[in-house]
Amino acid sequence: MKVEKISELTVNRLSVYLRCLNEMRARGDETVSSQALADRYNLNSAQIRKDLAYFGEFGVRGLGYNIDELRAHITKILGLDSPHRIGVVGAGNLGTALANYDGFSPQNFVVVGLFDSDPSKIGKRLPNGVAVSDIANFSLIAEQQKIDIAAIAVPARAAESVLDTILEAGVQAILNFAPLRLKGPPGVKIKHVDLLVSLEALSYFLAGPESAAPDAVLASEMDEAF
Amino acid sequence: MKVEKISELTVNRLSVYLRCLNEMRARGDETVSSQALADRYNLNSAQIRKDLAYFGEFGVRGLGYNIDELRAHITKILGLDSPHRIGVVGAGNLGTALANYDGFSPQNFVVVGLFDSDPSKIGKRLPNGVAVSDIANFSLIAEQQKIDIAAIAVPARAAESVLDTILEAGVQAILNFAPLRLKGPPGVKIKHVDLLVSLEALSYFLAGPESAAPDAVLASEMDEAF
Secondary structure (H helix, E strand, C coil): CCCCCCCHHHHHHHHHHHHHHHHHHHCCCCEECHHHHHHHHCCCHHHHHHHHHCCCCCCECCCEEEHHHHHHHHHHHCCCCCCEEEEEECCCHHHHHHHHCCCCHHHCEEEEEEEECCCCCCCCECCCCCEEEEHHHHHHHHHHCCCCEEEECCCHHHHHHHHHHHHHCCCCEEEECCCCCCCCCCCCEEEECCHHHHHHHHHHHHHCHHHHCHHHHHHHHHHHHC | CCCCCCCHHHHHHHHHHHHHHHHHHHCCCCEECHHHHHHHHCCCHHHHHHHHHCCCCCCECCCEEEHHHHHHHHHHHCCCCCCEEEEEECCCHHHHHHHHCCCCHHHCEEEEEEEECCCCCCCCECCCCCEEEEHHHHHHHHHHCCCCEEEECCCHHHHHHHHHHHHHCCCCEEEECCCCCCCCCCCCEEEECCHHHHHHHHHHHHHCHHHHCHHHHHHHHHHHHC
């Protein structure tokens, strides 16, 4: 396997492939061809072959890929062979939704802390057992709970200060939901989940010349899947 | 201005530029160079020039771009010169967070409906005045309220059925938060907000060879900004 850097887009595609492969395995499938994978999940078969070839020869001509081997390999590449522990900062609706989200566990993400500065929220406990902690104790709890990913789910005005708190605690991977672009120092990775960008892409679709042209729309959807 | 289809990634970048320009204008700036825009917001100046040149000649050598002209133009390209009305399906934590989200209005997105099938939720009213309606009435309310974008914020098992309801109502632009890839017919645009893809990219970062190499991380962040 090559160890050079993979592009962010390739990483995102691997993530989607893994989801599809997990689902196929759960249905009892043992092998899959790139074409069958593409057909079933509305993906691009040539892109799948290109992405997977990058990591070595997996497929067997005529048989396709062994699903378990491929899942194990992608899992390792994505660093999902060891569990990640998430601290969510902001116990509003969004932060609470994240802390309650049940789609994480099977993929080795678990929310172990929820933080806020509002005294009326601190101490409350979610149905899944996660309690709201004082953000002032973030560093201490991050160390105790081995938090390696932090999610920022606070209003824009509080986001910079929350980022500082997270960085001081030594957490290097951050998922930001606040509607502004945060910048971290080298060695820190911040992923922005930007709802406005997605909504504005929908707005462009509704307004754009392509909305009248089905073929162009299909091309664009393929684009968007990755 | 060329009317050919712009790629999804370009649309996403325009969306980010617009946010930055709005912020600069709010601070009182009237012109900006691509380099200043890039420096301030951690963007790529060559990419900015390339993206904007695509829509015609905006910049004046030595002076840069007139911020108001550029904002007006990007606003029009993105279809943000007319308001969009959002219906959120799923009145759980995530749906409630979306319906309460205050980052939408200035950019002409307004949540006008929140829907659920749970009788204990139907009729409840959020602080901002949005009430929870019965999903059975989606089509009727979508027409009355002129909903043109629907957000799916329900568990995976309910997502396909909710998508059918939305499509039957004639809504063509959809933001999907459910953790599965939904496929719409031609002429319908579905944007997936996939938290696992973002988390798995962070996991890759934490596991990957690049996490030890600051330069590679910076390159990757630039990649990620778009």
